Amino acid sequence: xxxxxxxxxxxxxxxxxxxxxxxxxxxxxxxxxxxxxxxxxxxxxxxxxxxxxxxxxxxxxxxxxxxxxxxxxxxxxxxxxxxxxxxxxxxxxxxxxxxxxxxxxxxxxxxxxxxxxxxxxxxxxxxxxxxxxxxxxxxxxxxxxxxxxxxxxxxxxxxxxxxxxxxxxxxxxxxxxxxxxxxxxxxxxxxxxxxxxxx
Numbered sequence: 675x676x677x678x679x680x681x682x683x684x685x686x687x688x689x690x691x692x693x694x695x696x697x698x699x700x701x702x703x704x705x706x707x708x709x710x711x712x713x714x715x716x717x718x719x720x721x722x723x724x725x726x727x728x729x730x731x732x733x734x735x736x737x738x739x740x741x742x743x744x745x746x747x748x749x750x751x752x753x754x755x756x757x758x759x760x761x762x763x764x765x766x767x768x769x770x771x772x773x774x775x776x777x778x779x780x781x782x783x784x785x786x787x788x789x790x791x792x793x794x795x796x797x798x799x800x801x802x803x804x805x806x807x808x809x810x811x812x813x814x815x816x817x818x819x820x821x822x823x824x825x826x827x828x829x830x831x832x833x834x835x836x837x838x839x840x841x842x843x844x845x846x847x848x849x850x851x852x853x854x855x856x857x858x859x860x861x862x863x864x865x866x867x868x869x870x871x872x873x
Contacts (some may be wrong), residue, residue: 676716677771678811679842680756681705684717686749687731694738698722698746703730705757712773716758718842719816719853720744721774737747744776745815745851754842756816769818770811776853778802779813782846783828790835793822794843798854800827805856813855817841 684702691697694709698717705715706727713724715732720740726733729755741747749755757794760774784795796814806812813819817837822830838844846852 675761676721676758676769676772676774676816677761677765677767678719678772678816679758680817681758683754683840684732686751686753686755689749689751692735694739696736696737697725698734698749699731700734700755700757701731705759705849706719706732706853707731708759714725714760716756716760716772716774716816718745718755719772719774719813720746720776721749721760733822743779743781744853748851754764754845756841758816770813771858772813772816772818772855773858775855777805777856779851779853780854782848782850782852785846785848790838792833792838793830794833794846795828795830796852796854797828802854802856803827803829813853815842815852 682702682704684700687701688699690695709724709727709732711724714721722734724732725735728870736746778799780796780798783792786793793796803824806821806829808821810821812821819831822832
């Protein structure tokens with residue numbers, strides 16, 4: 675479980691094919707200095723397991739399904755990713771409850787910069803917005819954000835300068851793909867409503 679509060683960014687330093695998947699090596703002194711084998715780390719919001727640690731690098735294995743269903747399959751050498759270590763009991767919850775299970779991907783459709791601030795619109799499959807509401811929570815590439823507007827097949831978020839500086843969203847361009855995880859509570863509410871309707 676995670677909070678959606680990105681701790682640091684990591685840089686892709688190696689991508690090695692392994693069977694149908696890939697071994698992903700990320701340079702991140704902060705994560706490498708504290709991680710142990712088997713730890714769960716959110717990489718662009720996708721929960722991956724640490725399989726090797728070097729002085730400044732951490733390795734993960736991403737399977738075929740993960741590469742197809744997230745933007746991790748689009749990474750190149752030098753790409754930056756958002757990183758967050760998993761929650762421990764007793765930690766403060768500053769964002770919202772994030773599982774690290776990516777629901778879908780979205781495309782950055784519109785970027786409106788206003789000085790150091792920015793509003794972004796993302797296009798998602800229509801069924802995804804049923805789990806979204808204005809002022810609710812969404813996770814974009816592992817970042818806990820507040821929804822501003824939600825329509826049938828897109829939504830917007832307003833980004834402060836710190837978020838743009840400290841995460842990969844600052845460098846995102848129109849047409850880029852991001853990982854989306856909708857709010858955990860919204861999933862249960864939708865499921866409950868569907869079950870009641872079918873009875």
